[in-house]
Amino acid sequence: MPALGGWEDLEERESRAGIRPGTPILLSPSRQIDGRLSQFLARSSFARLEPETKRNYTTDYCVFFDFLWSREKSWDEATPGDLWDFEDWRVRSMRNPQRVGGARWNRGLAALGRLYSWAVKQGHVPSSPIETRQGIGRHGQVVRVPAARAKDSRASNVRWLTxxxxxxxxxxxxxxxxxxxxxxxxxxxxxxxxxxxxxxxxxxxxxxxxxxxxxxxxxxxxxxxxxxxxxxxxxxxxxxxxxxxxxxxxxxxxxxxxxxxxxxxxxxxxxxxxxxxxAARAGLPPHRRPFSLRIRARSRRWASSTSGWRALALRQRR
Incomplete structure (x- = not known):
């Protein structure tokens, strides 16, 4: 019996769902896939992001979802209190040996803001856990910005070289x-x-x-x-x-x-x-292969034996 018996049209199904080689997939600790998250990753504005941005945002989602999982919550049950506790644990808590700085936190906050703004519009969650406040935009206009945004972030550390x-x-x-x-x-x-x-x-x-x-x-x-x-x-x-x-x-x-x-x-x-x-290149030809996340599902056993939320990426079929 073929390995994909009854799934001969899998590639066509993926195409209809907007899933292409390189599209990330989020796998929960219980080895389940949330169709709403898959729809967000494949169909929303997330799909038009640059590969490196997709990789970084997906990693940020896994960290936040793991934090919620430790509280026996799913991503669609997050509250503003959960986000503030996550901010304290991620940035300042001594219980976290891998604390991050302001710039890294703001990146993750932007990733979560993109996800929950989409989820609210789609009716998947009643409200976003990210509270906002009024701020001044780049051109002097009044805008809404996340209240948890770090103020000590440094976008770059430029060092000049002659x-x-x-x-x-x-x-x-x-x-x-x-x-x-x-x-x-x-x-x-x-x-x-x-x-x-x-x-x-x-x-x-x-x-x-x-x-x-x-x-x-x-x-x-x-x-x-x-x-x-x-x-x-x-x-x-x-x-x-x-x-x-x-x-x-x-x-x-x-x-x-x-x-x-x-x-x-x-x-x-x-x-x-x-x-x-x-010309010194890793040589991406005109038909370039999509990116792959650092974390890959090398086998079904690998996926079933790993705890915590994980980001997988479909490989390109040869």
Missing amino acids: PRTFRRWVDVGLRGFPADGAPDTAPAGRLADRNSAFANLLFSSGVRLTEGASLLTLEIPRLALRERRYYASRLAPVVTKSKRARTESVAIRLKQSTVIAPGCQERSPRRSSGCFDH
């Missing part, structure tokens, strides 16, 4: 030069040129990590006959965070560093690896 220090870091840290930065005759490994070119790409153009990693050789601009300091490179909409194409400038020093290192063979842009024939 171009000279950056070049020294590339030479010593990625290319294997001595501490004085002098060229070393000893081989630095077959990935030294790739890694240094990729770091120079991010530094000179300002593209994001995933944007730079998605570039193909044919997308690197060619050297012109006239001497130029920067070359324009076009990023496709599918790889940008805003899903809009844009133009970035690539330094001539980076362009010259994309020459294939000696001993490396030319490879297809789709199967780039090893040398900078791939």
Whole structure:
């Protein structure tokens, strides 16, 4: 009997439900799936978030649902009191060895706000456990903000690096030069040129990590006959965070560093690896595979033997 006997149309059912490869699924400690949560993850505005945001939000849901589970409550039974107790445990309580800072708490609060706002509109819960207060928006308008929002959050910790220090870091840290930065005759490994070119790409153009990693050789601009300091490179909409194409400038020093290192063979842009024939990328081809959550269901036994809420992700069928 086939493993999916009677489920031959499973892929069609998933398509009708909006479930695609990479769509997260929340599994309760009792190994049950709440259809309302699955609908939220597949059909709401959550489905249009970036993969990394989905991963982070889903992890935040599991932490809060585990807290409610310890109180013998489901996610749709949460009250404002539960949320305030969760905030105290998550941020300040000595009983929690993995306390988080204000920025991390605000991220989780935004994730919960998205879920419970949707649940209230759909009629799944009578009210949201997230209390709000009046605040001033970015443009001076009056807005409603979560009352539990942390005030000590720091969105980023920027530390400036001069171009000279950056070049020294590339030479010593990625290319294997001595501490004085002098060229070393000893081989630095077959990935030294790739890694240094990729770091120079991010530094000179300002593209994001995933944007730079998605570039193909044919997308690197060619050297012109006239001497130029920067070359324009076009990023496709599918790889940008805003899903809009844009133009970035690539330094001539980076362009010259994309020459294939000696001993490396030319490879297809789709199967780039090893040398900078791939422009230093983990090589996401035009048809990119969806993300996978850190926590995966490797087998039915794994899923049944794990306690607490867990986030699973459907793998892409080959």
